[in-house]
Amino acid sequence: MTGVSGGRRVTSADVAREAGVSRATVSYVLNDVPHQKIPEATRQRVWDAAARLGYAPSAAARALRTGRSEIVLGLLPDWPIEHVLGRLIQQLTNTFAENGLTFVVHSSAHPARPLRDIWKAMTPAAVLALQDFDDREADAMRAAGIEVVMAMHGSIRGEPRPPLVSEQPIGALQARHLAAPHRRLGYAYPDLPGLDVLAQPRLDGVRKVCAELDLPEPDVRTVPLDAPGAAEVVKAWLAADPPVTGICAFNDNVALAVLAGLSHLGLRAPQDLAVIGVDDIPGASLAHPPLTTVVRDTDAIARGLARRVVDRLGGKEIPAEPLRDELLLRVRESA
Amino acid sequence: MTGVSGGRRVTSADVAREAGVSRATVSYVLNDVPHQKIPEATRQRVWDAAARLGYAPSAAARALRTGRSEIVLGLLPDWPIEHVLGRLIQQLTNTFAENGLTFVVHSSAHPARPLRDIWKAMTPAAVLALQDFDDREADAMRAAGIEVVMAMHGSIRGEPRPPLVSEQPIGALQARHLAAPHRRLGYAYPDLPGLDVLAQPRLDGVRKVCAELDLPEPDVRTVPLDAPGAAEVVKAWLAADPPVTGICAFNDNVALAVLAGLSHLGLRAPQDLAVIGVDDIPGASLAHPPLTTVVRDTDAIARGLARRVVDRLGGKEIPAEPLRDELLLRVRESA
DNA sequence: CCACACAACTGGCACGCGTAAGTGAGACGA
DNA sequence: TCGTCTCACTTACGCGTGCCAGTTGTGTGG
Numbered sequence A, B: 001m002t003g004v005s006g007g008r009r010v011t012s013a014d015v016a017r018e019a020g021v022s023r024a025t026v027s028y029v030l031n032d033v034p035h036q037k038i039p040e041a042t043r044q045r046v047w048d049a050a051a052r053l054g055y056a057p058s059a060a061a062r063a064l065r066t067g068r069s070e071i072v073l074g075l076l077p078d079w080p081i082e083h084v085l086g087r088l089i090q091q092l093t094n095t096f097a098e099n100g101l102t103f104v105v106h107s108s109a110h111p112a113r114p115l116r117d118i119w120k121a122m123t124p125a126a127v128l129a130l131q132d133f134d135d136r137e138a139d140a141m142r143a144a145g146i147e148v149v150m151a152m153h154g155s156i157r158g159e160p161r162p163p164l165v166s167e168q169p170i171g172a173l174q175a176r177h178l179a180a181p182h183r184r185l186g187y188a189y190p191d192l193p194g195l196d197v198l199a200q201p202r203l204d205g206v207r208k209v210c211a212e213l214d215l216p217e218p219d220v221r222t223v224p225l226d227a228p229g230a231a232e233v234v235k236a237w238l239a240a241d242p243p244v245t246g247i248c249a250f251n252d253n254v255a256l257a258v259l260a261g262l263s264h265l266g267l268r269a270p271q272d273l274a275v276i277g278v279d280d281i282p283g284a285s286l287a288h289p290p291l292t293t294v295v296r297d298t299d300a301i302a303r304g305l306a307r308r309v310v311d312r313l314g315g316k317e318i319p320a321e322p323l324r325d326e327l328l329l330r331v332r333e334s335a
Numbered sequence C: 001c002c003a004c005a006c007a008a009c010t011g012g013c014a015c016g017c018g019t020a021a022g023t024g025a026g027a028c029g030a
Numbered sequence D: 001t002c003g004t005c006t007c008a009c010t011t012a013c014g015c016g017t018g019c020c021a022g023t024t025g026t027g028t029g030g
Helices: A012-019 A023-030 A040-053 A059-066 A084-098 A115-122 A135-143 A168-179 A193-212 A227-239 A252-264 A298-313 B012-019 B023-030 B040-053 B059-066 B084-098 B115-122 B135-143 B168-179 B193-212 B227-239 B252-264 B298-313
Strands: A071-076 A102-107 A126-129 A147-150 A185-189 A219-222 A246-249 A274-278 A292-296 A327-330 B071-076 B102-107 B126-129 B147-150 B185-189 B219-222 B246-249 B274-278 B292-296 B327-330
Touching: A012 A023, A012 A040, A023 A040, A059 B059, A059 B115, A071 A084, A071 A115, A084 A102, A084 A298, A084 B084, A084 B102, A102 A115, A102 B084, A102 B102, A102 B115, A115 A135, A115 B059, A115 B102, A126 A298, A135 A147, A147 A298, A168 A185, A168 A193, A168 A246, A168 A274, A168 A292, A168 A327, A185 A193, A185 A252, A219 A227, A227 A252, A246 A252, A252 A274, B012 B023, B012 B040, B023 B040, B071 B084, B071 B115, B084 B102, B084 B298, B102 B115, B115 B135, B126 B298, B135 B147, B147 B298, B168 B185, B168 B193, B168 B246, B168 B274, B168 B292, B168 B327, B185 B193, B185 B252, B219 B227, B227 B252, B246 B252, B252 B274
Parallel strands: A071 A102, A071 A126, A126 A147, A185 A219, A185 A246, A246 A274, A274 A292, B071 B102, B071 B126, B126 B147, B185 B219, B185 B246, B246 B274, B274 B292
Antiparallel strands: A292 A327, B292 B327
């Protein structure tokens, strides 16, 4: 712990001197390089010296040498980060850290510097795109030897595999729950264009289930996040022929809006219109009536996502199918 | 754009060759080093060559040479990231990018690797702590020459200045709004221990206003995020002597809980109990009744925060007072 | 015609690391 | 005794920069 104070950085040369060996030996020991015959006694001396001096290798030097940093660049979507995405970021940070990688997020939304500058400068080991992005950008990264992994919907040229995190089952689960008592479903579509990448596949899930169960096509309407606006939409659903009686909402906020629209009209869920959301945000259980909603295991997704990236960096081919991702229906009173 | 395809990285040597000058000259031109007499014509040749080849300097090499990377490490708090914090992250990322810095977030909560490993490895130019953290850690960073800047409440040893982002005015604004019709105020304290750093100063703001206006001390109670639990707390407030009639809530979620508690008891805001939140989350305007709340200009804070860090890196002494931060009271119906 | 200043460059080192290639000592068989 | 082999290391190079300390070329004053 001597090394913490004092100005100069502790290098592997210091460790070598302290342990009475050469720098190369230090490197071999600390990186656990195979096929190097180094007796246990020497290894221990090196480890001790490193610990005593508080040695931490310089990421810069390592990156320069190997041509690749230990950074995983996460490209954030441009829609608001809350709750689920927030947890995802925290979990990813920790899971990557466990694997010796540093997770860095960057919003790809309205980049002040062109995205290329960012990744060219820091030569990340991998890019984990939480949103689809420019094909040419992806190609350029690939050409630079960067692993590119895509999480949310949207495919990357040259990688026709489906998105790692699949949204369809969410819509499907919502629809299946509602379909028991309800014959005509509606879909409450978000008012933010950027959310299409999430909303479309969820809606597809609903459509698929409706088709399976011989229900009519879902009545899709965009719901604004204010009570009067939502009330208009609710009126339209109730006036449809046959009337819509169950709503799959894109997420809890949209569901909350539908609920607010209902109560604006003096109506109630689930009697007049059943509503089901996604995410289980804190406000969901506090609504009138408490909101039935779909939760996914964010932690499992984060771990799975990180694992795929790590595997891919280790040269393993990653499986084509999406991550196994447990969905849970939290049944409350709104549906 | 020739450089984008093909395997090898474009280095400053390539630019030098292309421009017909030496590497040193390229470096001087691109970094705009003063006191070097380089005619405009040559500069232009270098710039052109760099652009033509798509040159981006290697962050690793630069970091190795200068001993400092262009990374700003943001230490995330361990409470859930949503809405406000999410915007903050996105804004900080962009604002730092405008200044040629890369903003990296890392959760300091339950670090898989010790925090020291992280910053020792990447030698960030600065650390922006969004939460208070260990004094010794801060000392060690300082000793390593890293600028440490603290945003939220909590002070760093050796830097007795107040936190850059002040929370007191939020509580004060809440209290002042309620104090007009209400004589006895309550404070709805969050149920998450980690939030103390935010909640305490906000509560202090409420206390200060109560003292100023000769009101009794606010009645502070912790509010769980479920309707029955919150209802118990509401009952206690109404049964106090003198009864509490106005509640300042830590944030909108807590306020929503109070509202839910009220309606659980068949009571209504603001008639039975006025409630005011913080953040203006999407659910705030959708509540019954729509929630009155305090919003702060997150973008301004992000810009301010980034500016301070950049100034400090430029050697400027940063002012001691907290950031100017516009608060807005969004009056709806709950108070 | 030479000394000298100054503009306009260039050569080369060091940053800390990973790793290929080399080296000396001892063991062992012929 | 000598060559060979393995072990346990060490020596040395280069990754791409920033920048110090030169070096060359071009006027200008004496």
